[in-house]
Amino acid sequence: xxxxxxxxxxxxxxxxxxxxxxxxSFLDENQHVNVQYYMRLVxxxxxxxxxxxxxxxxxxxxxxxxxxxxxxxxxxxxxxLVDERVSVYIRLVELSPKRAYFMGFLVNHSRAELAATVEVxxxxxxxxxxxxxxxxxxxxxxxxxxxxxxxxxxxxxxxxGVMRA
Numbered sequence: 001x002x003x004x005x006x007x008x009x010x011x012x013x014x015x016x017x018x019x020x021x022x023x024x025s026f027l028d029e030n031q032h033v034n035v036q037y038y039m040r041l042v043x044x045x046x047x048x049x050x051x052x053x054x055x056x057x058x059x060x061x062x063x064x065x066x067x068x069x070x071x072x073x074x075x076x077x078x079x080x081l082v083d084e085r086v087s088v089y090i091r092l093v094e095l096s097p098k099r100a101y102f103m104g105f106l107v108n109h110s111r112a113e114l115a116a117t118v119e120v121x122x123x124x125x126x127x128x129x130x131x132x133x134x135x136x137x138x139x140x141x142x143x144x145x146x147x148x149x150x151x152x153x154x155x156x157x158x159x160x161g162v163m164r165a
Contacts, residue, residue, distance in 0.1 A: 004077065004158045008112060011105045013153055014089040018045035024082050033080050039072070042104035042118040045088030049102070053142035055124070055135070064128045065136070070099070073119040073160045084110035092147045093157045094165035098132040099123045100143060101165035103157050121163050 018041065028034040050056040055067060080086055087107050094101040104118040126133040135143060150157075 004075070004114065004117065006105075006114070006155060006158050008107060008114065010153070010155045011089050011107060011114065014091055014105070014150070016087050017048040017090050018088040020044075020086060022080055022082050022084050022086060027082065033082075035074070038074055038076070038080075038106060038116050039118060041086060041106055042088055042090075042116075042120070045090050045104055046102060046120065046122075049090050049092075049146075053146065054139040064126055065133055066125050066127050067122050068125045069120055069122050071119075071121040071163055073163060075117045075160070076115075077117070078108060078111070078113050078115045080106070080108050080115045081110075084108055086110075086115065091153075091157050092143065092150050093119075093159060095143055095147045096165045097134045097140070099165040100135075101163060103159060117158065119160060119163055121165055 020041070022033060026033045026037040047056060050067065087109060089105040089107065091103045092100060093103050099121060101119070101121045104120070105114060106116040106118065108115040123132045124135045125131065134140070
């Protein structure tokens with residue numbers, strides 16, 4: 001596994017899309033923040049990005065389209081503890097007519113360190129047919145603009161290298 005060289009200053013060039021303090025309820029039997037909460041934190045950030053581009057809950061409720069996760073990759077870099085303040089930053093890495101590849105950065109502000117990265121490939125889906133469907137034009141336009149903005153960043157996304165949109 002290669003080391004991630006992305007700095008917090010670089011990550012902070014992205015929008016902070018979610019933030020919270022880690023509650024005791026996130027602990028498992030080992031008194032460790034359970035894996036499901038790392039994913040849930042990044043999913044909360046992705047939910048905000050989806051809302052901003054027009055693919056959030058109102059989108060899913062309004063018609064027969066929604067979003068399914070196809071692939072995920074979590075990389076744990078530093079433990080997060082109860083009462084620590086964390087934030088999620090999302091970068092759009094790649095986009096196709098039906099799929100989007102996002103990278104989430106979970107930053108522990110209490111210790112000023114990157115705690116985890118989560119990569120997600122998601123697909124826009126026709127719910128009735130249970131098949132991939134093109135993004136609606138307005139959402140695709142916003143995703144294209146977000147991708148263009150993120151491609152201008154002067155640092156590469158530290159992706160795992162095995163996922164594609």
